[in-house]
Amino acid sequence: MFLSMCLDIAGAGPGGETISAFKQRAAAIEAAEPDVVILAAEGDDGAILPPKLEALVDSSWITGTLRTPCVVAGLPAGHAVPFHVARALSAVDFLSAGRVGWMPIATNGAEFDGAYGETRDDADLVARTDDFILATQALWDSWDEDALIIDKQSGEYLDSTKVRRVDYRGKFYSTMGPLNAARPPQGYPVLVRDVDTVSGAETKADIAIGTVASLAGDDAGIKLIRVDASDAAALADAKAAVAAGTANGLHLTGPAALDALTALRAEAAKPAASAKTARQSLGLDKPANAYVEGALS
Amino acid sequence: MSKEANGRVHLWAFLQGIGFFPGGWRDDKAQPASVFEREYYERVARMVDDACFDAIVFGDQLQGRDAAGRTPGRLAIPTLDPFSLLAAMGSVTKHVGLVATVSTTYAEPAEVAAKFASLNYVTDGRAGWNIVTTAHPNSSWNFGEDELLEKSLRYKRAAGFVDTASHHWQAAAGKAEGAYKNDWFEIENPLTMPTSPQERPVFVQAGQSEDGREFAASCAEAIFCPAPTIEAGKEFRDDMRRRAAEKGRNPDELIIMPGLAFVLGETEEAAKAKHERMIELADVPLCIEYLSESIGYDLTVHDPDGPIPIEEICATCEFPAGMIRGMLTPSVEAGKTLGEHCREYATKPRGHAIFVGTPEQMADRIETWIDAGACDGFTLQPGFMPNELELFCQQVVPLLQERGLLRKSYQGTTLRDHLGIAA
Numbered sequence: 001m002f003l004s005m006c007l008d009i010a011g012a013g014p015g016g017e018t019i020s021a022f023k024q025r026a027a028a029i030e031a032a033e034p035d036v037v038i039l040a041a042e043g044d045d046g047a048i049l050p051p052k053l054e055a056l057v058d059s060s061w062i063t064g065t066l067r068t069p070c071v072v073a074g075l076p077a078g079h080a081v082p083f084h085v086a087r088a089l090s091a092v093d094f095l096s097a098g099r100v101g102w103m104p105i106a107t108n109g110a111e112f113d114g115a116y117g118e119t120r121d122d123a124d125l126v127a128r129t130d131d132f133i134l135a136t137q138a139l140w141d142s143w144d145e146d147a148l149i150i151d152k153q154s155g156e157y158l159d160s161t162k163v164r165r166v167d168y169r170g171k172f173y174s175t176m177g178p179l180n181a182a183r184p185p186q187g188y189p190v191l192v193r194d195v196d197t198v199s200g201a202e203t204k205a206d207i208a209i210g211t212v213a214s215l216a217g218d219d220a221g222i223k224l225i226r227v228d229a230s231d232a233a234a235l236a237d238a239k240a241a242v243a244a245g246t247a248n249g250l251h252l253t254g255p256a257a258l259d260a261l262t263a264l265r266a267e268a269a270k271p272a273a274s275a276k277t278a279r280q281s282l283g284l285d286k287p288a289n290a291y292v293e294g295a296l297s
Numbered sequence: 298m299s300k301e302a303n304g305r306v307h308l309w310a311f312l313q314g315i316g317f318f319p320g321g322w323r324d325d326k327a328q329p330a331s332v333f334e335r336e337y338y339e340r341v342a343r344m345v346d347d348a349c350f351d352a353i354v355f356g357d358q359l360q361g362r363d364a365a366g367r368t369p370g371r372l373a374i375p376t377l378d379p380f381s382l383l384a385a386m387g388s389v390t391k392h393v394g395l396v397a398t399v400s401t402t403y404a405e406p407a408e409v410a411a412k413f414a415s416l417n418y419v420t421d422g423r424a425g426w427n428i429v430t431t432a433h434p435n436s437s438w439n440f441g442e443d444e445l446l447e448k449s450l451r452y453k454r455a456a457g458f459v460d461t462a463s464h465h466w467q468a469a470a471g472k473a474e475g476a477y478k479n480d481w482f483e484i485e486n487p488l489t490m491p492t493s494p495q496e497r498p499v500f501v502q503a504g505q506s507e508d509g510r511e512f513a514a515s516c517a518e519a520i521f522c523p524a525p526t527i528e529a530g531k532e533f534r535d536d537m538r539r540r541a542a543e544k545g546r547n548p549d550e551l552i553i554m555p556g557l558a559f560v561l562g563e564t565e566e567a568a569k570a571k572h573e574r575m576i577e578l579a580d581v582p583l584c585i586e587y588l589s590e591s592i593g594y595d596l597t598v599h600d601p602d603g604p605i606p607i608e609e610i611c612a613t614c615e616f617p618a619g620m621i622r623g624m625l626t627p628s629v630e631a632g633k634t635l636g637e638h639c640r641e642y643a644t645k646p647r648g649h650a651i652f653v654g655t656p657e658q659m660a661d662r663i664e665t666w667i668d669a670g671a672c673d674g675f676t677l678q679p680g681f682m683p684n685e686l687e688l689f690c691q692q693v694v695p696l697l698q699e700r701g702l703l704r705k706s707y708q709g710t711t712l713r714d715h716l717g718i719a720a
Binding site for chain 1: 387403608
């Protein structure tokens with residue numbers, strides 16, 4: 001049973017959570033040993049919202065101390081830019097030795113639309129998010145995993161035939177590449193989706209979060225049931241669903257999430273000690289590079 | 298905070314990639330593979346923090362390093378996103394400033410404001426923003442655009458961008474609210490983001506053109522620039538101080554930080570020999586790739602011992618052909634081979650000064666420039682990493698501290714404190 005919860009600063013601006021208080025809270029979560037921490041805010045109903053602390057910066061900073069197997073950066077789905085996201089996540093994947101994930105979040109779009117001065121059509125949002133994901137993944141495919149040589153004697157730094165322009169052209173995003181960043185150690189960081197706000201997506205998520213019903217038709221590698229940790233009956237039902245094989249774990253929400261996580265940790269198996277990357281810890285396949293011959297066969 | 302105790306020289310560590318020399322990654326003491334690991338950045342950050350530098354600075358670009366689709370095979374191109382590196386370096390330090398280079402041409406103010414607010418928050422106010430407008434023609438292709446915005450428009454957009462980002466930061470600090478608009482941006486609401494003891498990042502600029510100087514004089518608090526000679530440094534600093542004063546600013550709150558690459562040795566001869574080796578490590582195939590990248594044309598298909606194929610280059614190069622023709626013509630007229638020209642190009646200093654000598658001589662040089670009013674400090678570019686930076690921190694820093702030039706301990710906590718400028 002995998003265990004997940006959100007982490008974001010509790011309040012922003014003057015009178016908001018201080019950095020030392022935030023560090024203490026992160027350390028408490030670390031001590032409870034979740035499998036997945038999603039750097040995102042949480043709505044009263046447990047909905048996952050884009051964070052107040054920007055997650056690309058946060059993920060790079062926090063993975064120095066937070067040893068959680070998978071640390072997921074929550075991104076505003078309507079306004080994130082593939083090139084910027086692809087290279088930042090490449091860096092964080094290297095800096096965290098392969099423990100980063102990413103989650104384009106469609107919820108709370110209006111605040112972002114207003115702040116960016118550009119309104120995204122709700123009807124397009126799922127297609128736009130798919131396109132954003134494909135463009136970002138195409139940029140990761142602009143480098144082969146084994147492109148770097150770094151041989152001081154011969155002077156060969158990389159194999160030029162293993163870095164390429166990808167010329168991705170989608171309905172919403174176009175990007176040429178190559179990315180100015182090497183392919184992430186995990187191939188692609190772990191892709192997380194809230195199926196209750198993004199349904200009908202054509203791209204396949206690695207981790208899906210939703211209800212037993214909304215997760216039923218999803219093809220994600222890992223399914224996590226969103227459950228309010230203070231609702232004992234709901235928690236028992238969710239655990240039973242995981243035990244029955246309907247899902248792979250729980251995404252705990254609400255003020256009781258940390259206590260519930262601590263209690264549940266005792267009964268949930270931990271990832272194998274040999275697991276280094278988030279994909280290894282979660283038992284997820286490493287994606288192939290579409291440009292490498294034989295990789296997709 | 299005592300101004301005297303804060304020192305007379307500002308030091309920034311410019312840490313993009315593996316160092317200043319294109320072939321430097323091949324030195325015995327270079328650690329090119331470790332630049333992909335967190336431990337390397339943590340170690341370097343602590344070293345710079347212990348040496349009381351103002352800040353760590355990374356440059357940035359928004360395109361791969363390929364020329365006509367071919368990525369160089371012999372250049373140690375930096376591949377980890379600098380903003381992410383600075384966040385990681387901030388996690389293990391308590392004082393040193395963290396200056397990220399971010400373009401205003403291919404981003405939106407809300408996104409950039411949120412990233413700097415977050416870096417400021419997690420580091421208790423140590424962020425700086427080197428504001429650039431992107432000059433490489435290939436960058437636009439990565440953002441779904443065919444062409445770069447024209448230069449003067451890029452600077453106008455930059456000014457509107459900075460003002461809009463500032464609205465977000467003021468709102469986060471509780472000093473502004475609601476909608477905001479200028480000629481370039483119109484927003485309905487600021488984004489929710491954290492604030493910090495340093496409400497916004499320190500503004501840094503690097504433009505040399507008339508547009509760049511005017512923009513810097515209006516908003517920059519520190520300027521990164523080339524200054525090959527003491528006279529050039531003084532001319533630039535005087536000019537920028539005059540421009541800032543004309544805009545009603547206190548010129549003392551504009552810190553001029555020319556680049557200074559360096560190679561250190563126990564003796565002058567040892568330093569010179571090491572410098573020679575750095576240049577030798579850039580072999581002809583590497584130099585050909587280096588120029589290829591600089592003009593956006595793949596020169597590796599041509600014979601290095603043959604003539605410079607100027608007409609073929611100008612027909613398809615990705616940079617403006619007029620500019621490239623002007624750059625190549627003197628070598629063509631002198632009858633240089635392609636290999637000869639590339640080697641000269643890749644091993645010349647590119648506008649920045651290179652110091653080669655002993656730690657004592659380097660301390661003398663720094664003191665001379667400061668006393669002459671040629672700069673307020675230096676943006677140090679180690680010949681290669683991390684060894685040259687280590688030598689500087691171990692051998693030059695104590696000399697500067699003994700002479701009362703460099704602070705012996707940090708006198709404040711924010712980057713603005715270290716620069717000695719008001720909030």
